[in-house]
Amino acid sequence: MSGTPRNAADIAKGVAPKRSSSKAATKKAPAKKVPAKKPAPKVLGPTDEDEAVELANALTIDPDNPKHARLARFIDEYMIDLNGTQAAIRAHYSVRTAQVQASRLLSNVMVQAEISRRQHERRERLGIEADTVYKYVHGIATVDTNELIENRIDACRYCWGRDNRYQFTRSEMEAREEEYNTECAAAADNGEEMPQFDEKGGTGFNPKEGPNPECMECFGDGVPKIVMKDSRNMSPQARMAYGGTKPGKFGPEMVVYERTKALDMLARHEGFYNDKLDLNMGQQMTAEELDALYEAAEAKAMADKETLAEREALLGDLEP
Known part of the structure; x- marks a missing residue:
């Protein structure tokens, strides 16, 4: 039993024993409450x-x-x-x-x-300078787009073939002849009848000859084809309208600055419209x-x- 031992006099008087100081020292003091920090006021910018x-x-x-x-x-x-x-x-x-x-x-x-x-x-x-900007916009507005890109009408495969039949290029005809020789060799080895070679419309197909008005396959309409020009051979004016190339669904596509926008800018600058809009084109x-x-x-x-x-x-x- 911990605490100070009681003597006979204390027992007779009914005095309770005193607790030891070491046990009293183990009693923890209540924790101090730390006041909560108030949030800093928000600094609002100008409305x-x-x-x-x-x-x-x-x-x-x-x-x-x-x-x-x-x-x-x-x-x-x-x-x-x-x-x-x-x-x-x-x-x-x-x-x-x-x-x-x-x-x-x-x-x-x-x-x-x-x-x-x-x-x-x-x-x-x-x-x-204003003249430089004006010259640039004028060049885009008046450029011949055929210097950049063409929509050609080529001859179809039947336009100039013999008897209006399918016409081959020279390399295509050479490939067909090699294939025919292989078929003939195989037929000879097997003792079969030699196949017949059909030249159809012959060789010499050139789409740049243009469509044949009497063609019974395309009826003279030919085949449309879009051709991009070599940017290395463009004139200085065409280079103004040339915006490079980008990937397209069917291959590279040429980017051409819109001529209609350039014409609109020129018309407004020259006061052709009623609104008399001042574009401040480099002024x-x-x-x-x-x-x-x-x-x-x-x-x-x-x-x-x-x-x-x-x-x-x-x-x-x-x-x-």
């Missing part, structure tokens, strides 16, 4: 409404301004492929509203001015024109800022 207000008040787009970071990213992405919707998606706008956001941004004078400034800098850096802006564009954008931004202030004041007066 589309905040961004619209900031853009209306801005005089220039500053990439170092956190509220302009997404705008600058949109312009960066737009300069890659000039696709507003995809640029908005890559700039982390909502996929659902990307088209609307792209339309909103591209209609803003500050965004237009920044895009024009970057296009001007890029043209200066690459040495691209370089002078420093004075660029300054004028920035001044107009600044004036528009100030007017929008004043309108916004008047609207807020009016709403303040209407509040009870």
Whole structure:
């Protein structure tokens, strides 16, 4: 039995024995409660409404301004492929509203001015002139596609054969003669009758001779055949419209830039349509024109800022 032994006096008085200090020391202290960490508050970026207000008040787009970071990213992405919707998606706008956001941004004078400034800098850096772009588009629009690819009408196998029968090429006829000699040798070994050799329409088939109008097999229609030209022999103008080759269902296919799109661009550039669309086909802006564009954008931004202030004041007066 553990604990301090009792003497006779304690037993007589009914005093309970004292517990040993070693056992009391083994008693564990209650664990302290660690306060739970509060989650850090979420830092939300500017909303589309905040961004619209900031853009209306801005005089220039500053990439170092956190509220302009997404705008600058949109312009960066737009300069890659000039696709507003995809640029908005890559700039982390909502996929659902990307088209609307792209339309909103591209209609803003500050965004237009920044895009024009970057296009001007890029043209200066690459040495691209308006005449070069115009010449390139004009070359695609007026190219003779027969320099790239032809749709030929060849003669069929019966067009020029004797008695309008199937005609062989020289190598095909030689192969048939070897096969006939083998059959004759086998017949001689077996004591059989020699087979007859049928030349049919004879030899000399050449599809480039064109169809025979009196052919009773194709009735003069011939056989259509698509032929791709050797890119090494193309003229400089044809090379403008040549976009290389790609794998197709029936073999390699030639990629040709669409002539109709190039014609449409030329027609719009020359003002043949009523909408008078300015395609800005490589047109370089002078420093004075660029300054004028920035001044107009600044004036528009100030007017929008004043309108916004008047609207807020009016709403303040209407509040009870």
